[in-house]
Amino acid sequence: xxxxxxxxxxxxxxxxxxxxxxxxxxxxxxxxxxxxxxxxxxxxxxxxxxxxxxxxxxxxxxxxxxxxxxxxxxxxxxxxxxxxxxxxxxxxxxxxxxxxxxxxxxxxxxxxxxxxxxxxxxxxxxxxxxxxxxxxxxxxxxxxxxxxxxxxxxxxxxxxxxxxxxxxxxxxxxxxxxxxxxxxxxxxxxxxxxxxxxxxxxxxxxxxx
Amino acid sequence: xxxxxxxxxxxxxxxxxxxxxxxxxxxxxxxxxxxxxxxxxxxxxxxxxxxxxxxxxxxxxxxxxxxxxxxxxxxxxxxxxxxxxxxxxxxxxxxxxxxxxxxxxxxxxxxxxxxxxxxxxxxxxxxxxxxxxxxxxxxxxxxxxxxxxxxxxxxxxxxxxxxxxxxxxxxxxxxxxxxxxxxxxxxxxxxxxxxxxxxxxxxxxxxxx
DNA sequence: TACGCAATAGCCCGAACGGGTTATTTTAAT
DNA sequence: ATTAAAATAACCCGTTCGGGCTATTGCGTA
Numbered sequence: 001x002x003x004x005x006x007x008x009x010x011x012x013x014x015x016x017x018x019x020x021x022x023x024x025x026x027x028x029x030x031x032x033x034x035x036x037x038x039x040x041x042x043x044x045x046x047x048x049x050x051x052x053x054x055x056x057x058x059x060x061x062x063x064x065x066x067x068x069x070x071x072x073x074x075x076x077x078x079x080x081x082x083x084x085x086x087x088x089x090x091x092x093x094x095x096x097x098x099x100x101x102x103x104x105x106x107x108x109x110x111x112x113x114x115x116x117x118x119x120x121x122x123x124x125x126x127x128x129x130x131x132x133x134x135x136x137x138x139x140x141x142x143x144x145x146x147x148x149x150x151x152x153x154x155x156x157x158x159x160x161x162x163x164x165x166x167x168x169x170x171x172x173x174x175x176x177x178x179x180x181x182x183x184x185x186x187x188x189x190x191x192x193x194x195x196x197x198x199x200x201x202x203x204x205x206x207x208x209x
Numbered sequence: 210x211x212x213x214x215x216x217x218x219x220x221x222x223x224x225x226x227x228x229x230x231x232x233x234x235x236x237x238x239x240x241x242x243x244x245x246x247x248x249x250x251x252x253x254x255x256x257x258x259x260x261x262x263x264x265x266x267x268x269x270x271x272x273x274x275x276x277x278x279x280x281x282x283x284x285x286x287x288x289x290x291x292x293x294x295x296x297x298x299x300x301x302x303x304x305x306x307x308x309x310x311x312x313x314x315x316x317x318x319x320x321x322x323x324x325x326x327x328x329x330x331x332x333x334x335x336x337x338x339x340x341x342x343x344x345x346x347x348x349x350x351x352x353x354x355x356x357x358x359x360x361x362x363x364x365x366x367x368x369x370x371x372x373x374x375x376x377x378x379x380x381x382x383x384x385x386x387x388x389x390x391x392x393x394x395x396x397x398x399x400x401x402x403x404x405x406x407x408x409x410x411x412x413x414x415x416x417x418x
Numbered sequence: 419t420a421c422g423c424a425a426t427a428g429c430c431c432g433a434a435c436g437g438g439t440t441a442t443t444t445t446a447a448t
Numbered sequence: 449a450t451t452a453a454a455a456t457a458a459c460c461c462g463t464t465c466g467g468g469c470t471a472t473t474g475c476g477t478a
Contacts, residue, residue: 093342121335122342129331132341133302150424155264158294163407165464172291174220178427185467186424194466195434196406198372204413266475359454374434388456394437395454403436404464 002026003118006047007033008040008064009080010056014103018051021107028114037064046072049114052097054081054088062088065095076117084127090135099123148190156183161200211235212327215256216242217249217273218289219265223312227260230316237323246273255281258323261306263290263297271297274304285326293336299344308332358399365392370409 005028009015015033022028031047034040037059040050050068054061065077078099079092092100098117101109102125113123124132149157159169166184170177193199214237218224224242231237240256243249246268249259259277263270274286287308288301301309307326310318311334322332333341358366368378375393379386402408 098339098342116335119335120339122339123335124333124338124342126325126328126330126332129333129338129341130307130329132338133331133333151264151269152425155292158292158296160406161410162292162294163402163404163410165404167464175425176427178429179425181466182426182428184465188466193372195372195374196404196465197369197409200406200409201370201372201413204410361455376434384455385457387458390436391456391458393435397436405435 002029003049003114004029004031004047005114006031006040006045006050008035008037008050008056008061009033009053010035011053018110021110022114025111028111037061037067040064041067041071044068044071047075048118049076049078051078051080051110051114053103054079054092062091062095062097065092065097069096078113078117078123084125084131089128089131093132100128101125149187153183153187153190156180157187157199157203160184160187160196161203211238212258212323213238213240213256214323215240215249215254215259217244217246217259217265217270218242218262219244220262227319230319231323234320237320246270246276249273250276250280253277253280256284257327258285258287260287260289260319260323263288263292263301271300271304271306274301274306278305287322287326287332293334293340298337298340302341309337310334358396362392362396362399365389366396366408366412369393369396369405370412 005022007015007018007030009018012035015035019030019033022030031045032040032043034043035056037056041064052061052064052068056064059067061079068075068077076098077096078101079088079097080101080103081088082103084102089100099113099122101113101123105113105125109125116123155173156169159172164172166177166180169180173180187199188194191199191202193202214231216224216227216239218227221244224244228239228242231239240254241249241252243252245265250273261270261273261277265273268276270288277284277286285307286305287310288297288306289310289312290297291312293311298309308322308331310322310332314322314334318334325332364382365378368381373381375386375389378389382389396408397403400408400411402411
């Protein structure tokens with residue numbers, strides 16, 4: 001089944017281009033395309049992804065993000081913009097946008113962005129990514145809890161919290177399953193737990209993660 | 210003039226692959242490649258970009274970031290990792306990394322990343338970008354898709370996060386293990402996970418707990 | 419140099435888990 | 449009154465996990 005897409009973009013020429021571009025690939029289907037948030041919400045039908053212009057008459061794209069998300073929380077939203085300006089980037093992210101790309105992006109990049117957010121990732125242009133990272137730098141450090149875990153054990157602990165099986169970890173770390181098994185047993189000993197579920201709980205509670 | 214690149218990666222096979230890959234393009238030149246931060250710093254010569262493994266014997270890649278940056282502030286650093294784990298991402302960014310990509314990335318993506326940081330942008334995989342964005346997002350707006358779990362399912366979810374086995378739960382809830390089994394399977398379906406460890410992670414991240 | 423620790427690897431075994439399927443009863447909503 | 453959803457229960461089957469072992473290699477450091 002193809003990925004369904006909604007579009008909100010007031011510039012009719014660009015809107016049509018998007019529809020045309022996206023429709024030309026069988027993996028993607030444009031379910032609807034409107035020039036305003038108001039019209040989109042009125043005639044709303046569920047889609048996998050929405051391409052949302054930031055500068056819109058009436059409700060802005062940024063204001064619209066939570067409105068669409070409350071219709072369907074799993075919906076992914078990619079913002080379209082002309083400028084990579086700090087303020088809008090931050091606001092869009094705070095409101096729950098999943099991607100932030102430039103209108104002048106190549107068709108390939110736009111389709112990539114759709115695919116990336118659909119796959120659960122985020123889609124940012126390199127410059128936007130840099131600015132997003134810049135916001136994070138002045139953050140305070142968090143409490144490095146004791147945890148007598150060795151580096152390797154910490155590594156494996158992380159993998160456990162990502163739901164991996166011992167075998168997958170073994171492949172990923174270029175070691176045998178038995179070794180993974182051993183590390184896990186050592187982790188259990190140190191944290192005094194007896195199952196993965198428990199170790200994950202502990203990891204979160206003790207902020208090892 | 211081509212972009213000069215330094216590499217720090219302890220896994221010799223992968224290091225050689227990188228050298229080979231990058232050298233095969235005239236736009237990029239590998240100036241040096243070492244298996245450890247210590248050796249790299251000892252024989253350091255200026256480059257435009259450094260590819261830096263996170264998990265290294267001795268000084269870790271993350272600890273090395275500021276050391277390289279103080280040699281040359283304009284230097285761009287791309288972290289190489291097998292994991293997209295929150296902690297390392299945040300630490301790397303705070304220490305001044307310009308990119309964060311997976312070792313399993315395709316050659317094209319790796320070269321893209323180099324080009325992007327060289328051009329002044331940041332290079333993040335979609336999943337890393339998502340996590341970086343998540344750090345910026347206030348908890349309040351994290352309206353995570355509070356799954357449609359039934360009361361009984363929520364109850365069992367809690368018990369799972371307390372590390373109980375199905376049998377213990379069954380006794381506690383006065384139902385059979387098979388029923389517990391069923392509820393858990395339904396929970397897995399709804400949360401789209403496949404193990405207790407994953408369900409615990411999800412429960413914490415989405416504040417179902 | 420000897421000791422400890424981390425990381426690696428293997429073996430065995432039983433218990434627990436995850437996935438698929440079907441079915442009955444109760445409760446809630448329409 | 450009919451339907452839908454939730455809770456209950458069972459069966460089968462293969463896989464993974466957890467625990468208890470031993471053992472080798474390499475790296476620091478006392």
